[in-house]
Amino acid sequence: MSVTLSIPYARLMDVLDELLAGTRAQDGVFNLTILDLPWSLEIRDEAPLALATLVRGSGWITRDGMEPLRLEQGDVAIFTGPEPYVVADTADRAPQLRIHPGGLCEPLPGAPIDYSARLGVRTYGSRKQGEVMVASGTYQLAGDVSRRLVKALPPVLVVPAGEVAGAVMEMITSEIQRDAPGQQSVLDRWLDLALITTLRAWFARPDSHAPGWYQAQTDPVAGTALRLLHEDPAYPWNVTELAERVGVSRASLARRFTALVGEAPMSYLTGWRITLAADQLRSTKDTVEAIARRVGYANAFALSVAFKRVRGTTPTAHRRAA
Incomplete structure (x- = not known):
């Protein structure tokens, strides 16, 4: 005779939670780039998993092999795979700055003449009051559980600002520019929280084509x-x-x-x-x-x-x- 299983909900295993638990930021790299129009930022961090958001302004995401995606202020984008991507005010703007592994920012032809890294810790640009502010962070994944999650994601996904925990992103922005004891651990945990809230919102979207599990x-x-x-x-x-x-x-x-x-x-x-x-x-x-x-x-x-x-x-x- 069949018996219906009855287990208290708190004891039931959440599959997404288990995969996210194995996806933790360690020595994550954050950058805050402040620019004026026209602007274009190429990110070549070579990370298997990355995150970017527009704290100020709006723009476009371009990546080889895909159609440009619109990114409004507060939206969060997640990228899988080491291939570079560009965030810019238009979909065809040539990059002016390039972010390399480790957070190194390189000025390219067309970069602001007064470009410098003196705006603050992990902060690049010409002036703090710039029209556009791009925050980006990277994950270095080591485990197979993490890779199982990444394989379920598209090369680029964008979650609108209204569906993401805005307070989380605002706190990250302020923490990027701090240089206090234990700051790397703080940033890693905030990066974890940003990833979790963004992925949870994306998986819940009808158009996400979430994996079967x-x-x-x-x-x-x-x-x-x-x-x-x-x-x-x-x-x-x-x-x-x-x-x-x-x-x-x-x-x-x-x-x-x-x-x-x-x-x-x-x-x-x-x-x-x-x-x-x-x-x-x-x-x-x-x-x-x-x-x-x-x-x-x-x-x-x-x-x-x-x-x-x-x-x-x-x-x-x-x-x-x-």
């Missing part, structure tokens, strides 16, 4: 199954028991889960287990045997077989590559 979270069948798998990935799950715990038939679970998430329950579980193992192989010195048991495999050999099938390499080789 996000859309499925609100479904009583697929969402409950997802939370169970994330809550205890090491448990020896099979479709029959998972269906019983959810309170539906095996066929109903398989059909509903696959339709919403995009893959079968056990296939999804395998991918998540391998992601967790890959993260631990690079972030800990634990043995492959210990990691295997922690993520749901009987021994190191079983993990190695699954890891090679999914990633095309062995756990040991993956660890060495780090």
Whole structure:
């Protein structure tokens, strides 16, 4: 007989929350650039994940292979991948300043004659009262859990100011220009908060084309199954028991889960287990045997077989590559 699962909501695993928890800023780089019209800023930070917002003014985002996107004051844009992008007053304006890795700002032909870096800490431009103020920050992602989140995002996404926590962005702007003890940690945490609020708002938008695992979270069948798998990935799950715990038939679970998430329950579980193992192989010195048991495999050999099938390499080789 089927039994409907009943778990207090506070104990249920939020899939997005788990992915965001593994995506933390560390030594993030912030820049505040203040310009007057006409203006154009090229950012070549080579970061896998970056964020930009217009504190003052409005403009356009351009990036190779995509149509220009409008950016109004207060809007927040998130960029994935190391390819450069341009923020400017028009979509065809040649860059005047270029931001390099580490926050180094280079003046280009057409840059303000009185350009300098003397406006303040992490602040570039010709005058503090400039017509346009661009704040940008970068993430350096190290974990496979973080990469799983990044793969779910488009190359560029823009969230309107009204849907983002405006107070967060205003606080970041003031913190960028401070140089106090522990300031890097403060900026990293604010960058985390900005990313979380922006992504949460974007995923909730009807036009975001959010990944299946996000859309499925609100479904009583697929969402409950997802939370169970994330809550205890090491448990020896099979479709029959998972269906019983959810309170539906095996066929109903398989059909509903696959339709919403995009893959079968056990296939999804395998991918998540391998992601967790890959993260631990690079972030800990634990043995492959210990990691295997922690993520749901009987021994190191079983993990190695699954890891090679999914990633095309062995756990040991993956660890060495780090």
